[in-house]
Amino acid sequence: MMHQHPLTASAPAKLILCGEHAVVYGCPAIALPLADVRAVATVAAGQQGEGLRLVAPDLNEAWGVHEQPTNPLSELALTVAAQLGLGQADLTITLRSQIPLASGMGSGAAIATALVRTLTQYAGQEWDADRIAALVYASEQRFHGTPSGIDNTVVAHERAIWFERRSPKPLIEPLTIGAPFTLVVGDTGVRSATHLPVGAVRTAWQADPVHYETLFAGVALLVSQARSALAKGDSATLGGLLNQNQALLEQIGVSSPELERLIHAARQAGALGAKLSGAGWGGIMLALAHPTQAATIAAALCEAGAVRVLTTVVG
Ligand code: MEV
Numbered sequence: 001m002m003h004q005h006p007l008t009a010s011a012p013a014k015l016i017l018c019g020e021h022a023v024v025y026g027c028p029a030i031a032l033p034l035a036d037v038r039a040v041a042t043v044a045a046g047q048q049g050e051g052l053r054l055v056a057p058d059l060n061e062a063w064g065v066h067e068q069p070t071n072p073l074s075e076l077a078l079t080v081a082a083q084l085g086l087g088q089a090d091l092t093i094t095l096r097s098q099i100p101l102a103s104g105m106g107s108g109a110a111i112a113t114a115l116v117r118t119l120t121q122y123a124g125q126e127w128d129a130d131r132i133a134a135l136v137y138a139s140e141q142r143f144h145g146t147p148s149g150i151d152n153t154v155v156a157h158e159r160a161i162w163f164e165r166r167s168p169k170p171l172i173e174p175l176t177i178g179a180p181f182t183l184v185v186g187d188t189g190v191r192s193a194t195h196l197p198v199g200a201v202r203t204a205w206q207a208d209p210v211h212y213e214t215l216f217a218g219v220a221l222l223v224s225q226a227r228s229a230l231a232k233g234d235s236a237t238l239g240g241l242l243n244q245n246q247a248l249l250e251q252i253g254v255s256s257p258e259l260e261r262l263i264h265a266a267r268q269a270g271a272l273g274a275k276l277s278g279a280g281w282g283g284i285m286l287a288l289a290h291p292t293q294a295a296t297i298a299a300a301l302c303e304a305g306a307v308r309v310l311t312t313v314v315g
Contacts, residue, residue: 029204104278179233190282254280
């Protein structure tokens with residue numbers, strides 16, 4: 001049944017706990033949804049003859065998908081509308097997001113997922129997470145080069161996952177979390193589009209595959225150990241593994257002075273471990289905290305220049 005009234009759907013931000021970049025080369029990574037920070041899409045009947053329109057009030061932008069068919073969101077909206085039998089419909093889809101752009105929190109995947117969810121709801125259909133993730137992945141792949149697929153997967157599944165890029169389908173496993181743990185996330189405020197560091201790592205890997213594959217193997221090992229630590233609720237071990245991951249990410253070449261300032265501040269303030277999260281060169285870092293230390297670490301991150309700090313409890 002098609003709906004006559006505006007319908008809203010949303011999708012969460014994400015955090016990569018460990019394994020970013022190496023995951024593009026087939027190594028495992030662990031990702032978590034951030035349920036409280038979301039992108040929201042609303043669909044309502046549009047003016048007759050207008051077709052599909054996308055409105056992004058936060059960016060002060062509005063466009064008809066046929067006017068900008070190569071825009072990634074236009075293309076995704078057209079593909080999804082065609083599959084839902086809404087190809088000829090006059091609909092206005094409004095996109096809003098609490099997730100800072102190009103920050104490592106998966107804003108692109110969340111906006112795209114919210115868009116697909118709202119259209120499927122409008123058409124009275126329920127698509128499973130894998131179908132939605134695959135559509136968002138195809139869109140990201142066309143416009144961002146070689147994503148691993150972890151962002152769209154964790155956003156669509158909305159649960160903590162173990163992820164391995166595999167052909168023809170990724171391996172996605174739900175994670176066991178033995179005891180809740182607290183993360184403090186600090187945003188450097190430096191925006192960095194994912195495909196830039198991802199492309200730089202590819203160039204560096206092509207120039208010296210043996211060195212890079214050794215680094216990736218180190219990441220893969222610590223991600224496996226992190227999975228066991230999570231299952232046991234062993235925060236001390238997990239913290240050490242996050243620090244090891246940061247050291248490898250620095251060698252991979254995706255850290256930055258701003259990230260390292262925040263990571264250092266978090267560790268000085270008592271974090272059990274801290275690392276950049278996402279593609280790097282800017283964006284966010286995360287720190288594993290004893291619940292009693294979280295406020296002190298958050299204050300230290302602000303003091304060290306974080307433009308935004310949030311604390312989340314996982315599990
Ligand atoms: C970005 O959130 C994670 C990266 O590993 C890229 C990807 O997996 O597509 C840097």
